[in-house]
Amino acid sequence: MRFMRIRTVFLAILALVATVLCCSAQTAAPAPAAVPDVYRVSFETSKGNFVIEVTKAWAPLGAERFYRLVDHQFYDDARFFRVIDGFMVQFGLPASPAVAARWRARPIRDDKVAKSNWRGMVTYAMAGPNTRTTQVFINFANNAALDKDGFAPFGKVVMGMEVVDKLYSGYGESPDQGMIQSQGNTYLESKFPRLDYIKTARIVPSEARY
Numbered sequence: 426m427r428f429m430r431i432r433t434v435f436l437a438i439l440a441l442v443a444t445v446l447c448c449s450a451q452t453a454a455p456a457p458a459a460v461p462d463v464y465r466v467s468f469e470t471s472k473g474n475f476v477i478e479v480t481k482a483w484a485p486l487g488a489e490r491f492y493r494l495v496d497h498q499f500y501d502d503a504r505f506f507r508v509i510d511g512f513m514v515q516f517g518l519p520a521s522p523a524v525a526a527r528w529r530a531r532p533i534r535d536d537k538v539a540k541s542n543w544r545g546m547v548t549y550a551m552a553g554p555n556t557r558t559t560q561v562f563i564n565f566a567n568n569a570a571l572d573k574d575g576f577a578p579f580g581k582v583v584m585g586m587e588v589v590d591k592l593y594s595g596y597g598e599s600p601d602q603g604m605i606q607s608q609g610n611t612y613l614e615s616k617f618p619r620l621d622y623i624k625t626a627r628i629v630p631s632e633a634r635y
Contacts, residue, residue, distance in 0.1 A: 475585025
């Protein structure tokens with residue numbers, strides 16, 4: 426009788442473990458979607474639309490981070506806060522300070538520089554080795570001098586570069602990045618109301634890519 430009781434308890438424990446594992450499997454978050462080797466992102470902005478094509482082989486870590494950011498709608502309502510004629514336009518500090526803080530604590534490692542910073546190429550801003558997070562810039566000119574400093578392009582503007590050229594540049598480098606990170610669009614709308622901005626940034630479905 427004692428053996429039967431032990432066996433019954435053992436079987437009950439096994440059943441409980443199986444139930445827990447089954448429930449855990451059902452409630453586990455799905456694995457993130459694989460990042461395509463080549464994908465496009467459509468930007469709707471206050472000046473018009475443009476499209477960036479990302480090639481993963483150029484900078485794999487940067488391409489994957491950019492895909493995740495766009496998939497999370499991170500860039501929606503973000504300002505083009507640093508626009509320098511003849512050099513580049515920079516964006517990637519979000520409207521919300523709380524969102525900025527979360528991503529700022531998640532830098533990615535550097536990619537090797539496989540392509541040059543020609544006009545229209547898209548590259549992460551950084552403040553030293555392995556500091557890339559969310560900020561990117563589009564080159565207005567052929568800025569090959571950046572290559573030797575580790576700025577690795579991961580994509581290029583393939584449609585709408587004329588829109589990028591028209592983004593408001595009157596403030597230059599005046600917006601303070603620390604203030605943007607701490608106050609978000611509240612600061613920019615108050616002090617720099619003419620900045621152009623991203624309405625939406627979305628992955629272009631593969632069937633609609635060309």
